[in-house]
Amino acid sequence: MSLYLDNAATSFPKPEPVCAAVDHAMRHGAANPGRGGYRLSLEAGRTVLAARTAAARLVGMPDPARIIFVANATEALNLALFGVLRAGDRVVTTSMEHNAVVRPLRALADQGVEVVKVPADCSGFVPPAEVRRACTPGTRLLVMTHCSNVTGTLQAVEELGPWCRAQGILLLVDAAQSAGLFPLDVGAMAIDLLAVPGHKAIMGPPGTGFLCVGAGVQLRPLLYGGTGTRSTSDAQPEELPERLESGTQNVVGLAGLHAALEFLREIGLNRLREHERALLGQLLAGLRRMPAVRLYGPVDAGRHGGALSFTLAGLDPAAVGYRLDHEFDIGVRVGLHCAPDAHRTIGTFPQGTIRVSPGWFNTHDDIDRLLAAVHALAAG
Ligand code: ALA
Numbered sequence: 341m342s343l344y345l346d347n348a349a350t351s352f353p354k355p356e357p358v359c360a361a362v363d364h365a366m367r368h369g370a371a372n373p374g375r376g377g378y379r380l381s382l383e384a385g386r387t388v389l390a391a392r393t394a395a396a397r398l399v400g401m402p403d404p405a406r407i408i409f410v411a412n413a414t415e416a417l418n419l420a421l422f423g424v425l426r427a428g429d430r431v432v433t434t435s436m437e438h439n440a441v442v443r444p445l446r447a448l449a450d451q452g453v454e455v456v457k458v459p460a461d462c463s464g465f466v467p468p469a470e471v472r473r474a475c476t477p478g479t480r481l482l483v484m485t486h487c488s489n490v491t492g493t494l495q496a497v498e499e500l501g502p503w504c505r506a507q508g509i510l511l512l513v514d515a516a517q518s519a520g521l522f523p524l525d526v527g528a529m530a531i532d533l534l535a536v537p538g539h540k541a542i543m544g545p546p547g548t549g550f551l552c553v554g555a556g557v558q559l560r561p562l563l564y565g566g567t568g569t570r571s572t573s574d575a576q577p578e579e580l581p582e583r584l585e586s587g588t589q590n591v592v593g594l595a596g597l598h599a600a601l602e603f604l605r606e607i608g609l610n611r612l613r614e615h616e617r618a619l620l621g622q623l624l625a626g627l628r629r630m631p632a633v634r635l636y637g638p639v640d641a642g643r644h645g646g647a648l649s650f651t652l653a654g655l656d657p658a659a660v661g662y663r664l665d666h667e668f669d670i671g672v673r674v675g676l677h678c679a680p681d682a683h684r685t686i687g688t689f690p691q692g693t694i695r696v697s698p699g700w701f702n703t704h705d706d707i708d709r710l711l712a713a714v715h716a717l718a719a720g
Pocket of ligand 1: 489677678
């Protein structure tokens, strides 16, 4: 039977209530929300509102209208970056970012935005003191990942948020790998903009995600169009969420996202995180016993979540990935993980690493099976 260990890319399988909610919405409730006064449209509107309210609860946002639904964390990050920055602005970022941050920033740099990159140490940790040093007066935004998709390193966002707030610097956090695993509270962490995918640790359907927009943060829309409101005007409405949500909503996906958020709430983040920590701990202990394995990432287990990266002496990660799939029926992601800067930082560019990312449905037997496969490959 196939063994899936690529939950950092997207979680799989999805919880049964998520599948059921998607199926139900597709068959019975996928009218256009907010576009009509008839009962099916109102019902679809209630589905979207339920998802919005649950998403707001997950991240500690008191006003659900400030949850903007998007297709994925990449769209949320683009909306935030292009919505805030303009020529002449200065933005600070880190060397551990995914291309979902790197590429929009490159495009913005081409338009006259000054981009400053703070290097992480070799474990992938970005020292907060270095970030503070880089945030010179006039900096408009700090954008950083909460948890690296390559090494699983958790960054000190909770420390940097209040500091940025005191300096008047906006903080945009990429929670692609942390949402659904680590507690997120935009108030306590002083996060102004939080990009969240619905399909990773939250375990919702692909094509779902949201940007949480803090009180007082004004964004230019990425898309302009129909919102079902103020239709007499050719100007984009000012109100949220409509200002930033043009076009038909993914009501089927959002029905699934709502079910996923309820599933998460029933289990509780503590249990989810404990399960994940236990599997990562087992994986780390097993890999450490193999002399051919080189591990990357944090030494402190409390700063490790989501994903674990390693290489095998003398073997190309791409070949290891292929053999794990074809000889052992195990799916992991190898290579650069769309994060070449992070790999440069930890010294694994351009060949990358073998990344293993367990999820809620993985077991200790799964980890034993992977370890046995890696052991066999290392033995040649
Ligand atoms: N960003 C996702 C990953 O790290 C797709 O695999």
